[in-house]
Structures are given as C-alpha cells and as structure tokens.
Amino acid sequence: MSQAKEVWITGIGIVSSLGEGLDAHWDALNAGRINVDETRFAPYIVHPLAPVSFDAQIPKKGDQRQMEAWQRIGVYAAGLALDSAGVKGNQEILSRMDMIVAAGGGERDIAVDLAILNAAAKGNLAPGFLNEKLMNDLRPTLFLAQLSNLLAGNIAIVHGVCGTSRTFMGEEAASIDAARIALARIASGQSDIALVGAGHNGERQDLLILYEFGDFNLKGKYAPLWSRDTSHGGFALGSAGAFLVLESREHAQARGAKPYAKLSRVVTDLAPRKQPGAVAKSLEAMWPKLGLSSDTGYLISGATGVEPVTSEEKAFLQKHPGYAVRSTGTIFGHTLETQFPLGLALAALSISRGALFPPNDPTGFEVEKAGAPNQIVVEGAGHWQGEGLALVEAVK
Amino acid sequence: MGRPIVVVTGMGVVTSLGSGKKDNWDRLTAGESGIRTVSRFPIDGLKTTMAGTVDFISVDPFSSTGLTERLAHIATEEALAQAAIGARGDFPGPLFLAVAPVEVEWPQRFELGRAVGKQEFGYPELLQASGGGRFADFHHRFLFGSIAGNLAETYGTKGSPISLSTACASGATAIQLGVEAIRRGETEAALCVATDASVNPEAMVRFSLLSALSTQNDPPQAASKPFSKNRDGFVMAEGAGTLVLESYDAAVARGAKILGIVAGCGELTDSFHRTRSAPDGKPAIGCVLKTLADAGMAPEQIDHINAHGTSTPENDKMEYLATNAVFGEHTSKIPVTSNKSAVGHTISAAGAVEAIFSLLTLEHQRIPPTLNYENPDPAIPFDVVGNKARDARVTAVMSNSFGFGGQNASLILTREPA
Numbered sequence: 001m002s003q004a005k006e007v008w009i010t011g012i013g014i015v016s017s018l019g020e021g022l023d024a025h026w027d028a029l030n031a032g033r034i035n036v037d038e039t040r041f042a043p044y045i046v047h048p049l050a051p052v053s054f055d056a057q058i059p060k061k062g063d064q065r066q067m068e069a070w071q072r073i074g075v076y077a078a079g080l081a082l083d084s085a086g087v088k089g090n091q092e093i094l095s096r097m098d099m100i101v102a103a104g105g106g107e108r109d110i111a112v113d114l115a116i117l118n119a120a121a122k123g124n125l126a127p128g129f130l131n132e133k134l135m136n137d138l139r140p141t142l143f144l145a146q147l148s149n150l151l152a153g154n155i156a157i158v159h160g161v162c163g164t165s166r167t168f169m170g171e172e173a174a175s176i177d178a179a180r181i182a183l184a185r186i187a188s189g190q191s192d193i194a195l196v197g198a199g200h201n202g203e204r205q206d207l208l209i210l211y212e213f214g215d216f217n218l219k220g221k222y223a224p225l226w227s228r229d230t231s232h233g234g235f236a237l238g239s240a241g242a243f244l245v246l247e248s249r250e251h252a253q254a255r256g257a258k259p260y261a262k263l264s265r266v267v268t269d270l271a272p273r274k275q276p277g278a279v280a281k282s283l284e285a286m287w288p289k290l291g292l293s294s295d296t297g298y299l300i301s302g303a304t305g306v307e308p309v310t311s312e313e314k315a316f317l318q319k320h321p322g323y324a325v326r327s328t329g330t331i332f333g334h335t336l337e338t339q340f341p342l343g344l345a346l347a348a349l350s351i352s353r354g355a356l357f358p359p360n361d362p363t364g365f366e367v368e369k370a371g372a373p374n375q376i377v378v379e380g381a382g383h384w385q386g387e388g389l390a391l392v393e394a395v396k
Numbered sequence: 397m398g399r400p401i402v403v404v405t406g407m408g409v410v411t412s413l414g415s416g417k418k419d420n421w422d423r424l425t426a427g428e429s430g431i432r433t434v435s436r437f438p439i440d441g442l443k444t445t446m447a448g449t450v451d452f453i454s455v456d457p458f459s460s461t462g463l464t465e466r467l468a469h470i471a472t473e474e475a476l477a478q479a480a481i482g483a484r485g486d487f488p489g490p491l492f493l494a495v496a497p498v499e500v501e502w503p504q505r506f507e508l509g510r511a512v513g514k515q516e517f518g519y520p521e522l523l524q525a526s527g528g529g530r531f532a533d534f535h536h537r538f539l540f541g542s543i544a545g546n547l548a549e550t551y552g553t554k555g556s557p558i559s560l561s562t563a564c565a566s567g568a569t570a571i572q573l574g575v576e577a578i579r580r581g582e583t584e585a586a587l588c589v590a591t592d593a594s595v596n597p598e599a600m601v602r603f604s605l606l607s608a609l610s611t612q613n614d615p616p617q618a619a620s621k622p623f624s625k626n627r628d629g630f631v632m633a634e635g636a637g638t639l640v641l642e643s644y645d646a647a648v649a650r651g652a653k654i655l656g657i658v659a660g661c662g663e664l665t666d667s668f669h670r671t672r673s674a675p676d677g678k679p680a681i682g683c684v685l686k687t688l689a690d691a692g693m694a695p696e697q698i699d700h701i702n703a704h705g706t707s708t709p710e711n712d713k714m715e716y717l718a719t720n721a722v723f724g725e726h727t728s729k730i731p732v733t734s735n736k737s738a739v740g741h742t743i744s745a746a747g748a749v750e751a752i753f754s755l756l757t758l759e760h761q762r763i764p765p766t767l768n769y770e771n772p773d774p775a776i777p778f779d780v781v782g783n784k785a786r787d788a789r790v791t792a793v794m795s796n797s798f799g800f801g802g803q804n805a806s807l808i809l810t811r812e813p814a
Contacts, residue, residue: 044523066670099665103561104540105497110519117509118516128440130502131597135441140605144670144800148497148540149561153801156667162679165665165803166569169497170541170559177558181573188580205519209508210500212526214535268556270548384536385545386556 004187008252008259008395009348011085011245013077013197016332016342017047017238021080022349029346029357034331036222036236043219046202047238047333049073063158068106068145069239071154074199077241078155081195085245086257088159093255096163098191099152100182102175102198102337103167106146108206112137151199161195172302173268173386174198175340180266180388182246192251197243198337207237216306216383225329226314226365228305235305235383238333242341244348249395259395261348265290268388279312282387283379284319290377290391296322298356298373300347302339302380303329309381314365323377324369330360340380340388347376347392399579403812405652406479406640407752408471411739412448412633416474421756423738424764425785429617430739431631437597444609446616447595448633448740459501463593465543467636467745468493472551472589479640479652481585482552489583491553492573493544494566494590496744500538501596508534543591553587564704564799565663566590567637567747568807572661574641584646590748591636600632606671608708620741621768622705622734623712623776630706633740637748656755659792659808660691666802672710673798677718683804684722684794691808693792695723698730698808700763700788702754702795703778705734706741711798716776731788732778737767747797747805754793754809762787 014021017035018028037048054072057079058064064072082088087097116133119125144150149167156162168174168181175198185191201207211217218234228234246263267289271282301317303310317325328335328343335342350356356373359366378390409416412430413423423430430448439445453470455462482488509517511525536542544557562569567590574586603609610619610629620631647654664686666679673680688695704715720727735753742749757763762785769782792810797803 105499108499113505114518117505117522120506120509121512121515121517126440127438128442131438131601132441134598134601135443135604138601138605141670143602143606146497146499147561147563147801149563149801149803150670152665153670153803156665156802157670160667162665162667162802164663165562165801166573167561168558169495169561170544170557171539173541173556174559177556180556181558184580184582185576190576190580205523206500209519209523209526210535210538212523213531215527215529215532216535217527270545270556272549382541384539385541388556 005189006249007183007186007246007263008249009244009261009263010247010252010257010259011081012260012345012348013080013084013243014345015052015073015077016240017050019050020052026349026353032358032360038222041208044208044217045222045236047236048203049239052076058158066141066144067154070106070199070201071145071151073201073239073241074151075154075158077197077199078195078243079159081243081245082159091160093193094160094162097161098163098194099155099161099165100178100194100196101152101167102178103148103151103169104337105148107204109138109142110205171336172339172380172382175337176268176380176386176388179340179344179390180268183263183266186246186248193247195243195245197341199241200239200335200338202237202239202333202335218305224361225303225305225327226361226363230307233305233307235329235334238335240332240335240338240342242338242345244341244344260352261392262395264393265391266388270385271387273385277312279309279381279387280316283316286389290389292375297375297377298369299323299377299379300326300328300343302343303327304334304383305329306383309383313381324356325366326357343378343380344390344392347378350376351392351394401644402575402578402641402658403644403647404639404655404658404755405642405647406475407655407755408474408638409749409752410450410467410470411635411742411749412450413739415470417756425762427765427767427783429767431616431619433616442600443604443611444600445613446619446631448631449595450593450634459537460594460596461498461537464495464591465546467593468543468547468589468591471636471638475638475640481640486552487587489553489585489587490555490577491544491548491557491587492570493547493557493559494570494744494748495543495559496592496594497561498538498540500534502598504534547589551587561744562799562803562805563801564743565747565797565803565805566744567749568797568805570748571639571658571751571807572805575658575661578641578643584643586641588641588748589638590745592742592744593634595632595634603632610707618768620707620737622707622737622766623773623778623780624769625771625773627707627709627712629708631740633742635739635742635745635749637745637752639748639751654812656758657810657812659810660687661807662686662690663805666804671800673714675714677714677721680714680718680798680804681721683806684718687806687808693808696726698792698794700757700790700793701730701732702750702793703732703734704796704798705736707736712776716778728779730779731763731781731786733763733766733781735764750795751807751809754795757793758790758809758811761790
C-alpha cells in the first residue's frame with residue numbers, strides 16, 4: 001500500500017433547529033440557544049427545523065414537490081456543503097464526485113394509514129380492502145419520497161453530484177460507516193473527492209411510533225442530555241441535515257480550496273450489547289486507534305439519552321477527564337443518521353473558528369475549555385446498535 | 397496493478413426457482429420459471445397479481461423483513477459451507493449487506509390498531525398504545541440495521557456491518573464494497589450478502605402506481621419477457637445471494653477452491669430522472685466503460701453479458717443502446733441473457749443473484765436462457781440466448797445493474813487464470 005493521503009474537510013453544510021449555515025450555527029452555539037417544541041406532539045418533544053427557504057438550494061418547485069421533508073432537508077444541507085467547498089455548479093468536479101449518504105426512509109401518508117386502520121377497527125373488511133385503499137389513495141410518487149436511496153438520487157438531480165452514489169442504512173451507525181468508507185477510499189486513492197452526510201426529519205408521528213415501541217422517546221418536559229436518567233430519559237427527535245465535502249489534500253490544493261480541518265480517523269464497531277458494559281468497552285477499545293497526541297482535548301458526543309447506552313458513554317468519557325465534552329443531543333435533539341456528520345461538521349467548524357463552543361449543561365459534566373483546538377474527537381453510539389469514534393484535526 | 401486480486405470462494409443463492417446453487421442452476425438452464433400468481437395475500441384489486449415469491453420458506457410471525465433475513469441466512473449458510481473459511485460464527489472479515497429499505501408493515505400496523513381498542517382513533521391513540529414494551533419486538537424488527545446486526549452476530553463478521561441500498565444495483569454495490577475493502581488491504585475476506593423479500597401488498601401497489609410492473613398476469617410465467625417487443629414491465633421477485641470474497645493470495649494460501657474472479661467493478665450515477673434512465677444511455681455507457689477500465693480489459697474480451705434486462709420498455713432499449721455504444725460491432729457477437737425472465741426482479745438482491753448465475757455460467761460453460769423470447773424487439777438486435785440454454789465458451793462475463801434513482805453498477809467476472 002502506498003502512503004495514505006491526507007483527507008481535508010473543504011465543505012460543510014448544516015441546517016437544523018438552530019438555522020442554516022455556519023455563521024448562524026456558530027452564533028447560536030455560542031449563545032447557548034436551543035430550539036425545542038414541547039407542545040406540537042405532546043407529550044413528545046421535538047427540535048423542529050428552523051424556518052428555511054428551500055428555494056435557495058432547490059430552485060425548482062417540481063423537485064421540491066417530489067421530495068418529503070427528510071429529503072428536502074438533506075438536499076438543502078448538501079447544497080450548502082457544495083457551496084461552502086466552492087464546487088457548486090462545477091460540472092467537471094461534480095460529475096466525478098463520489099457520494100455516500102446515510103439514510104432512513106420517508107414519512108408515511110398518515111391520513112391513508114389512519115383511514116385503513118379505522119376501517120379495520122370497524123371490522124368486516126373485504127379481502128381486497130387494503131389493496132384497493134392503497135391503489136386508490138396513495139399518491140403515485142410518494143414511494144419516491146420514501147425510498148432511502150432517493151435522497152442521494154435527489155442530490156444527483158438537483159446538484160449534479162454524479163460520480164458514484166451509495167446509500168447506507170442502519171440508523172446512527174450508517175453515517176459513521178459512511179464517513180469511514182469515504183475517508184478510506186480517499187486516503188487509499190480510490191476516490192479524490194466525496195460528499196458525505198445525512199438528512200433527518202424528526203417531526204414525524206410515524207417515527208415517534210417506531211421509537212415508542214422501544215420506549216425511547218423523551219416525554220413531558222425537555223431536559224438537557226446529561227440530566228436525563230432512567231426516570232426521565234430517552235431522546236427528543238430533531239430535524240437536521242449535515243453534509244461534508246471530503247477531498248484529498250492534493251485535489252484541494254490543485255483547485256485552490258481551503259480546508260476547515262482534516263478528517264484523520266474514523267473507527268466503528270458493533271458492540272455485543274446484550275452484555276452489560278459492552279458499549280463502554282467498545283469505545284475504550286477504539287480510543288487508542290485514534291492516535292491522539294495528548295490526554296487532554298475536546299470531544300463532541302452524539303449520545304442519545306437512551307439508557308443504559310448513555311450511562312456507558314458517560315462512564316467511558318469519565319475515564320478521559322482531560323477531554324472537554326459537548327453533547328449535540330442537548331442542543332439538536334436526536335437526529336439519528338445525521339447525528340454523526342453533525343458532530344463532524346461542528347468539530348471542523350470549531351477548529352476553523354479557533355475555539356470549542358461553550359458548554360450547555362446544568363449538571364456540570366461539560367466544562368469550559370479555552371484555547372484553539374488542534375484535535376477534536378467525535379463520538380457516537382446508536383440508541384440500539386453501532387458505535388464509532390472519529391478524529392478531526394487542524395491542518396498544519 | 398499492485399493491488400490484490402479479488403476472488404470468489406463461496407456462493408449461496410435462493411430464488412423463486414429454489415434453494416441452493418444446484419436447484420437454481422438446474423431449473424434456470426432447463427428454462428423453468430419461478431413466477432406465479434401470488435398466494436401469500438389477497439390479490440383482489442391489484443393490477444399485477446403475479447410475482448417471483450419464495451413460497452417454500454416461511455417465517456413466523458410473518459413479515460417481509462423477517463423473510464428477507466431468513467433468505468439471507470439460507471444463502472449465507474450455503475456460501476460459507478462452500479468457502480469453508482474461518483470457524484463457525486467467526487468470519488474473518490466485514491459484512492456488506494444489500495437490503496431493501498425497512499419499515500413497519502401492515503400486519504403489525506393492524507395489530508397495533510387492534511391494541512387501541514376503539515373504533516375511531518387518531519395518531520395520539522396509536523402512540524399511546526405503542527409504548528410499555530408490548531411491541532418492543534417491532535422496534536428491533538423494523539430498524540434499518542436489524543438484519544445486518546443479526547447476520548453479523550450469527551456469522552461473527554468483523555467490525556460494523558454495512559447495510560446499503562442502491563435500489564436495483566444494491567447487490568452489485570455490496571460486492572463492490574467488498575472488492576474495495578480487500579483492494580485497500582483492510583481485510584483478506586469479505587462477506588457480501590444481498591437479500592430481498594418485499595413482495596407484500598403495499599410494495600406491489602407502490603411499483604404499480606409508478607407503472608413499473610408487468611400487468612400480463614395470465615399466464616404468470618410469461619409475464620417477464622426481456623427484449624421482447626410486447627414487454628410491459630418487470631415482475632417483482634424475492635431472493636438472496638451471498639458471495640465470500642477473498643484476496644487471491646489468501647485463498648491460495650489456505651488452499652481454497654477459487655470459483656471465479658471479480659476482475660472489475662464500476663458505477664456511475666444518472667441524474668436524468670428519479671425513475672427513468674437517460675434515454676441516450678450516457679450514464680450506463682460511462683458505467684460500463686469505468687468497469688472495463690477497472691478490469692484493465694478491452695470490450696472485445698467480454699464474451700457474455702448477463703443483462704439487467706428488467707423487461708420494462710425503457711430499460712431494455714437503453715441497455716441495448718448503451719451496450720452498442722461501447723461494444724460497437726462486437727455487440728452482435730456477445731450472447732446476452734436476462735435471468736429476470738425466469739426468477740423475476742429480485743431488486744435489492746438482483747446484482748448478487750445475477751453475479752452468482754454469471755459465475756455458474758463460467759463454471760458450466762453454458763448460458764441460461766432468456767424465457768418468453770417469442771417476439772424479439774427489432775430495436776434491440778442483441779444475440780439473445782432465447783428460450784433454450786446455450787453451450788458457449790465464456791471467459792469473461794459482464795453483469796449489469798441499472799436502477800431507480802439513477803443507480804448504475806457493473807461487474808466483470810472471469811475464470812481463474814490458467
């Protein structure tokens with residue numbers, strides 16, 4: 001194998017409950033702002049998407065109509081990332097840009113589902129009732145707004161990212177693996193430039209049901225992540241999109257692109273969670289693989305608030321007391337596939353701004369830490385499975 | 397090229413034709429069809445009433461996701477038994493799983509509705525009935541990562557398993573991810589699984605509403621007719637394929653039997669439309685060219701094409717145009733076949749199932765037939781291996797997957813060098 005190439009983060013796109021773009025997020029993070037809605041889906045809590053004009057990144061109304069919110073959020077964030085990397089509209093680059101999207105699926109037609117379930121509750125249905133209702137009542141193109149790989153498909157159509165297109169699925173772990181594979185491909189010379197990220201719409205009743213099956217939803221009153229426990233725990237779903245443009249140092253320099261930071265490592269695992277303590281053990285086993293230069297530093301955690309996982313993550317973090325921790329779950333809620341790229345984006349943003357954003361934690365687990373970070377660790381553990389760590393570093 | 401050569405040392409397959417390589421190959425080359433009238437659920441009110449369902453395997457409680465996982469296990473057990481790699485429950489490499497998107501299904505949704513216990517209710521009541529652990533199994537079952545997690549646990553694959561979807565190209569993408577990981581030197585082996593058992597009412601309705609499915613329901617086995625003038629859509633089907641990939645050196649070192657080589661893979665995205673391919677075939681042309689370049693081969697070295705051949709009016713025509721653009725005069729010398737004529741379109745699994753059939757073609761030097769080729773489309777002058785299997789000298793097969801969302805992927809499979 002030839003020498004691994006350095007991989008730069010040259011584009012960042014974020015849209016979330018705090019707004020859109022890097023300046024808006026930096027300001028909101030420094031002001032300690034949190035946007036949470038406790039009433040719309042009460043007793044469930046969501047972090048709703050801030051008002052966004054989708055026209056800015058998805059100019060054709062026809063394209064917007066073909067998408068559900070999760071796709072619009074993702075396509076929007078992808079566009080911001082391409083803008084930020086200075087490659088928007090650059091057909092030569094876009095036509096060979098690789099893409100790995102971490103995706104869930106789209107929202108169901110709630111009205112159609114309820115009509116069918118209510119009819120079923122009244123009984124005496126003909127054998128073909130379900131077929132006929134679905135044939136007559138489903139919008140023909142709704143499927144395209146639900147299909148996982150159609151977030152990537154829409155990014156190709158709207159922004160022209162047309163090298164390769166891969167969609168990873170599997171909740172939180174999907175995006176950790178997306179970052180890992182994109183990094184490995186560029187570092188090994190299999191790819192020069194890639195778009196990586198995810199989009200998530202947390203304002204969905206059908207998703208609340210899926211997670212309510214496992215009692216994972218935070219209910220009643222919002223609580224910052226590290227204050228949640230078994231008596232008042234779980235996650236508040238959040239809406240957000242986060243994409244990064246990754247490219248080899250050579251490729252970026254040849255086109256005169258400036259890096260926000262570099263992505264040096266991504267390591268992932270599937271801890272055997274039936275064993276108590278497996279998550280903490282997995283994270284501890286991955287930690288040395290990051291090749292950290294110091295036992296003090298900065299870390300952005302994507303902890304979900306779900307027990308016992310979050311307590312295991314906390315126990316792991318407490319073994320590294322020199323690291324100042326920030327929780328994206330407190331600020332953005334839980335954004336599933338988007339949580340890890342969001343963490344990477346905030347790490348790169350913090351490095352480029354020469355500071356980590358302040359703590360937002362009444363329990364005192366998160367502490368102030370001055371200084372310009374050279375390295376930031378991004379940590380994630382899925383609410384059900386999948387763990388990962390990444391190292392984002394300043395470019396020297 | 398200085399990169400590891402990637403070989404196949406184990407294969408397993410299940411389709412509507414049967415379970416295992418032998419059953420599938422025997423029936424496929426005998427010209428049998430696995431397409432039948434759907435009996436798993438009522439077909440009243442559906443425009444399309446046939447599919448290539450796998451009816452000889454059942455899971456309880458039934459869900460498409462549960463059957464999808466079961467098919468993956470069957471194919472994987474067969475592949476691992478053939479490869480004889482690692483120890484039971486300890487596969488020495490990562491898992492790449494091509495799988496259909498997962499969601500809560502109608503039987504489970506009805507069960508939840510019944511749990512509400514009222515005749516009129518809304519989402520708040522459904523939500524209220526969902527919690528408390530009564531439906532905890534539904535959560536695990538309907539997570540996107542559930543099948544991969546269970547397979548990884550059973551077979552002891554290493555690291556985080558990757559579930560992926562590139563629509564109808566998913567199976568090829570799973571193989572490609574495995575090839576790339578071995579070429580990077582990250583691993584000496586990879587388990588590439590592709591599985592799909594999504595023939596259920598809503599999935600059929602969804603494809604029907606997009607006018608993608610054949611509606612020539614009677615007789616069902618005549619519905620899938622790639623390259624025929626009267627083709628009118630694809631036929632949904634179920635199946636799974638598993639390939640054990642290894643570096644050539646590692647396979648030789650442990651004395652494994654080499655079943656074939658993945659000489660090249662390529663992909664290129666089409667941004668033309670959400671469901672339609674660019675009519676000029678440019679992205680497909682680019683995909684085929686990238687694959688040839690990756691293999692370091694000239695078009696003349698390809699002596700068989702295992703086509704995507706969905707039997708939709710648009711795909712088959714575009715596939716000919718793209719092939720002809722790349723292969724030129726050589727096109728007419730390449731026998732072409734579509735396995736979808738017999739097993740239907742196994743969607744997320746198709747790329748892997750057809751890669752396995754391509755490798756079996758190399759092994760047996762016999763090309764399985766394209767069924768229902770009674771009325772050739774004059775606009776598609778491929779040398780279609782119609783209706784009867786053909787013995788032929790085959791050294792390099794190109795297997796194409798061109799799918800929804802602009803997903804194109806191709807593989808070149810060859811025999812072990814003499």
